[in-house]
Amino acid sequence: MLQQSSVGGVGGKSKEEVVLELSIEFATKLPAAFDKYPVTYLESMNSVLHQEMIRFNRLIDVSFDLFTHPIFFL
Numbered sequence: 001m002l003q004q005s006s007v008g009g010v011g012g013k014s015k016e017e018v019v020l021e022l023s024i025e026f027a028t029k030l031p032a033a034f035d036k037y038p039v040t041y042l043e044s045m046n047s048v049l050h051q052e053m054i055r056f057n058r059l060i061d062v063s064f065d066l067f068t069h070p071i072f073f074l
Contacts, residue, residue: 027067033057 013021034057039050 023067027064030060030064030067033060 034053036050036053039046041047
């Protein structure tokens with residue numbers, strides 16, 4: 001059961017409404033995932049950069065999922 005208490009200083013909105021608004025705001029501010037580009041494995045920095053881009057894209061995907069499903073925050 002959700003509690004409908006109001007949060008002080010936010011215009012009388014419930015906690016759920018505040019979480020929903022903030023999660024939507026954060027989701028719209030997330031950067032887009034990087035496009036993958038051809039990697040020349042003869043240059044070691046290209047390999048490292050490619051691996052970091054993969055990690056960053058995963059982080060963006062997880063963050064977007066969390067912010068678009070704010071019920072998990074409650």
